[in-house]
Amino acid sequence: MTETNKDPNLLExxxxxxxxxxxxxxxxxxxxxxxxxQQYSTTREVKRTSWLSIVSAPLVRWAAFATxxxxxxxxxxxxxxxxxxxEGEAAKQQLMLALRIAGNKLQLAKEKVNEINxxxxxxxxxxxxxxxxx
Amino acid sequence: xxxxNRKLPMILLLAFPTILRAQDLKLPPxxxxxxxxxxxxxxxxxxxxxxxWAAKFLSTEDPEEKKAAKLVANLKGIYVRSFEFSExxxxxxxxxxxxxxxxxxxxxxxxxGVRSERQGDNVDIFFKLENEKMAGIVxxxxxxxxxxxVNIVGPLEVDQLAxxxxxxxxxxxxxxxxxxxxxxxxxxxxxx
Numbered sequence: 001m002t003e004t005n006k007d008p009n010l011l012e013x014x015x016x017x018x019x020x021x022x023x024x025x026x027x028x029x030x031x032x033x034x035x036x037x038q039q040y041s042t043t044r045e046v047k048r049t050s051w052l053s054i055v056s057a058p059l060v061r062w063a064a065f066a067t068x069x070x071x072x073x074x075x076x077x078x079x080x081x082x083x084x085x086x087e088g089e090a091a092k093q094q095l096m097l098a099l100r101i102a103g104n105k106l107q108l109a110k111e112k113v114n115e116i117n118x119x120x121x122x123x124x125x126x127x128x129x130x131x132x133x134x
Numbered sequence: 135x136x137x138x139n140r141k142l143p144m145i146l147l148l149a150f151p152t153i154l155r156a157q158d159l160k161l162p163p164x165x166x167x168x169x170x171x172x173x174x175x176x177x178x179x180x181x182x183x184x185x186x187w188a189a190k191f192l193s194t195e196d197p198e199e200k201k202a203a204k205l206v207a208n209l210k211g212i213y214v215r216s217f218e219f220s221e222x223x224x225x226x227x228x229x230x231x232x233x234x235x236x237x238x239x240x241x242x243x244x245x246x247g248v249r250s251e252r253q254g255d256n257v258d259i260f261f262k263l264e265n266e267k268m269a270g271i272v273x274x275x276x277x278x279x280x281x282x283x284v285n286i287v288g289p290l291e292v293d294q295l296a297x298x299x300x301x302x303x304x305x306x307x308x309x310x311x312x313x314x315x316x317x318x319x320x321x322x323x324x325x326x
Contacts, residue, residue, distance in 0.1 A: 091180070091188035092199075098178040098214045099202055102284040103298035105275040109257040110296060112248040 168281060171224045172217035182210045182288075201298060209288035216282040222254070230276045233283060234258055237272060254278040268292070 054060060169175045180188065185206050192199040206212070219225070237244065237260040246259040255277050262270035271292065273284040286295075 088187065088191040091184060092191040094178050095180060095185065095188040095192075095206065095212065096199070096202060097176065098180065098212045098284070099205065099295065099298045101176065101178075101214055101216055101282060102212075102271075102273060102286060103295050105257060105273045105282055105284060106259070106292065106296040108255065108275060109246045109248055109259050109273070112250065112255065112257060113246060116248075 166215075168217045168225055168229075169215075171219060173220040174216075174218040176214060176216040178212060178214040180212045185209055185212065198298065201294060205290060205294050205298070209286060209290060211285075211287040213285040213287075214283070217280065219279045219281075222278045224279070225276075225281055230256070230274065230281070233274050242272070271295075 169177075189203050189206050192203040194200055194203070217225075237258075241264075242260045242262055244258060245261050246257065248255065248257040250256065256275070258272075258274045260272040260274075261268060262272075268289050270285070270287045271290065272286075273282070275282040275284075
């Protein structure tokens with residue numbers, strides 16, 4: 001048994017001494033803040049290192065390369081199809097224009113021929129000579 | 135310059151047979167010269183592969199495009215030059231005669247020739263026949279302010295083509311009363 005256990009007053013004094021308010025030593029706050037800052041930067045560095053390590057992994061690198069390549073190929077094919085579609089549409093318009101002009105001029109000729117036919121005096125059968133009938 | 139202009143039709147006339155043999159009847163180079171004077175020019179050059187490719191884009195649901203697809207199915211080429219001028223007299227009659235002259239050959243038949251002195255609308259239609267089948271058509275339309283040259287190579291239904299002229303937003307021509315001064319000639323089946 002210690003002396004404090006034997007004497008309750010001694011225990012009380014010891015407690016009072018232990019719990020006595022003491023001012024923090026000079027520079028304590030600065031040292032705490034410095035330690036916190038150091039801990040924070042270390043954590044970030046660790047995190048950054050782990051992220052870079054994922055990206056720098058060969059498998060991920062190849063996957064990224066493959067994804068970009070596939071996207072480029074798909075984009076290229078799509079662009080080519082769109083271009084092809086546009087060119088085809090333009091060719092179709094040209095074709096339709098050509099047919100329209102040709103058809104229109106045919107109609108013009110047809111119309112002119114009809115005009116001539118309608119303007120010509122019809123030959124009446126009764127006016128024909130008997131010789132022409134035979 | 136004027137001497138060249140005067141001699142040009144003759145030069146073109148002499149050059150045509152060579153040009154025609156080489157290109158299986160396409161457009162004579164003299165026609166291109168008119169583009170400089172024209173207010174509007176339409177130029178369509180479509181050979182067989184181009185026609186077939188363009189035909190792929192024709193809709194099967196649209197009736198006009200359906201007709202067009204049927205029409206061009208066996209064609210080997212369509213060549214069109216159409217010049218619209220702001221004033222009359224932009225081209226001379228000899229220049230058009232040069233165009234017509236190239237079809238004065240046994241393989242071509244002039245089926246329609248219209249001359250209208252009053253309105254100035256002259257239309258010539260030539261058919262090319264091979265083994266008694268239509269192998270091509272040429273239309274030369276010389277109007278007061280417009281000159282059009284159409285050459286369609288390959289078998290085609292003329293009636294179907296004429297039908298298409300009244301579609302695509304352009305109304306079919308209506309019959310006008312005949313003017314007494316019009317002098318026209320329709321010589322169907324005439325062999326030149």
